[in-house]
Amino acid sequence: xxxxxxxxxxxxxxxxxxxxxxxxxxxxxxxxxxxxxxxxxxxxxxxxxxxxxxxxxxxxxxxxxxxxxxxxxxxxxxxxxxxxxxxxxxxxxxxxxxxxxxxxxxxxxxxxxxxxxxxxxxxxxxxxxxxxxxxxxxxxxxxxxxxxxxxxxxxxxxxxxxxxxxxxxxxxxxxxxxxxxxxxxxxxxxxxxxxxxxxxxxxxxxxxxxxxxxxxxxxxxxxxxxxxxxxxxxxxxxxxxxxxxxxxxxxxxxxxxxxxxxxxxxxxxxxxxxxxxxxxxxxxxxxxxxxxxxxxxxxxxxxxxxxxxxxxxxxxxxxxxxxxxxxxxxxxxxxxxxxxxxxxxxxxxxxxxxxxxxxxxxxxxxxxxxxxxxxxxxxxxxxxxxxxxxxxxxxxxxxxxxxx
Numbered sequence: 001x002x003x004x005x006x007x008x009x010x011x012x013x014x015x016x017x018x019x020x021x022x023x024x025x026x027x028x029x030x031x032x033x034x035x036x037x038x039x040x041x042x043x044x045x046x047x048x049x050x051x052x053x054x055x056x057x058x059x060x061x062x063x064x065x066x067x068x069x070x071x072x073x074x075x076x077x078x079x080x081x082x083x084x085x086x087x088x089x090x091x092x093x094x095x096x097x098x099x100x101x102x103x104x105x106x107x108x109x110x111x112x113x114x115x116x117x118x119x120x121x122x123x124x125x126x127x128x129x130x131x132x133x134x135x136x137x138x139x140x141x142x143x144x145x146x147x148x149x150x151x152x153x154x155x156x157x158x159x160x161x162x163x164x165x166x167x168x169x170x171x172x173x174x175x176x177x178x179x180x181x182x183x184x185x186x187x188x189x190x191x192x193x194x195x196x197x198x199x200x201x202x203x204x205x206x207x208x209x210x211x212x213x214x215x216x217x218x219x220x221x222x223x224x225x226x227x228x229x230x231x232x233x234x235x236x237x238x239x240x241x242x243x244x245x246x247x248x249x250x251x252x253x254x255x256x257x258x259x260x261x262x263x264x265x266x267x268x269x270x271x272x273x274x275x276x277x278x279x280x281x282x283x284x285x286x287x288x289x290x291x292x293x294x295x296x297x298x299x300x301x302x303x304x305x306x307x308x309x310x311x312x313x314x315x316x317x318x319x320x321x322x323x324x325x326x327x328x329x330x331x332x333x334x335x336x337x338x339x340x341x342x343x344x345x346x347x348x349x350x351x352x353x354x355x356x357x358x359x360x361x362x363x364x365x366x367x368x369x370x371x372x373x374x375x376x377x378x379x380x381x382x383x384x385x386x387x388x389x390x391x392x393x394x395x396x397x398x399x400x401x402x403x404x
Contacts, residue, residue: 022090030301030314042080043087107140114186135179154200174204214340215352221246227336233299240295243288245349252322252346258308358382
């Protein structure tokens with residue numbers, strides 16, 4: 001069917017009414033009046049362009065948006081692409097423009113079936129699927145699966161892991177290996193491979209005496225929190241996040257998943273949705289509770305989302321993931337003038353809390369309980385804290401020559 005209208009036909013005037021209904025959805029999402037005006041300006045121009053080009057409404061799609069933007073370069077400066085995509089999606093939702101179902105590639109179908117298997121049969125949470133998905137999708141694309149399944153063998157699997165492990169951290173390689181092992185086991189169970197290639201994955205060893213992760217002293221943590229501007233909505237959100245990281249040792253993903261009902265004001269507790277769908281109740285310190293209350297009353301924008309922390313700019317929805325928390329942590333460290341060595345994210349506050357506890361004489365079970373580790377082996381990392389501190393005061397070996 002041609003996108004062009006028949007002679008004498010025009011774009012229905014009802015499209016203007018759909019523009020009005022679209023604009024009515026912007027204010028509840030938190031868009032400022034100027035942003036609404038800019039979006040309206042771009043969409044009105046697009047409607048006029050489509051009418052002049054005699055394009056049927058039912059045929060409107062992303063290619064027409066791209067063609068319009070190519071001829072109206074000025075609108076790129078006014079965030080017109082996002083406005084037009086939003087308007088096109090609104091037309092699909094109200095049924096004016098039909099949804100065009102693109103053909104799903106076989107490799108994408110394979111990945112979807114794998115993720116469905118993890119969720120429905122293995123019981124993995126959504127966060128685990130978000131982590132495993134990109135690793136498996138990259139592997140499927142590189143090995144040209146499912147077409148390349150007959151040629152998949154132990155050597156090719158092992159070479160892929162070794163190739164993508166270069167200049168990567170141990171944590172990254174372990175995640176990659178876990179995702180590939182899980183996917184290869186799925187392929188075997190589904191009869192896609194003759195043998196279980198998961199057994200061909202080489203083990204990833206972590207050096208027993210790996211260096212202790214970078215951490216901050218108590219004074220530096222207080223300095224980071226004090227340097228955050230509490231007079232702005234952005235700063236109030238940052239302070240609440242930083243205190244959850246520093247005082248309770250929460251993971252970035254746990255802060256993202258925090259919901260309004262999880263803050264038990266009456267009992268002074270907070271429900272933490274941890275790894276593996278485990279829920280823990282932690283005491284809510286007065287300082288942390290006060291920061292959360294200030295954020296919720298004065299800085300959190302109106303939203304239908306039940307998540308505690310939302311995006312600062314419209315649309316005011318839940319944070320996209322743990323990366324957003326890491327960005328808050330890095331910005332706070334930079335404003336405080338701190339430059340820790342190595343790749344630093346939100347986890348540095350968790351490490352700092354555990355390190356301070358170890359230096360103050362806390363036992364491994366106590367640290368493990370606070371950090372909610374599943375295994376005490378994970379907590380043993382902090383037993384080397386005092387060993388490193390003793391290097392500076394260690395005496396020379398008796399009988400060793402003293403050179404001047």
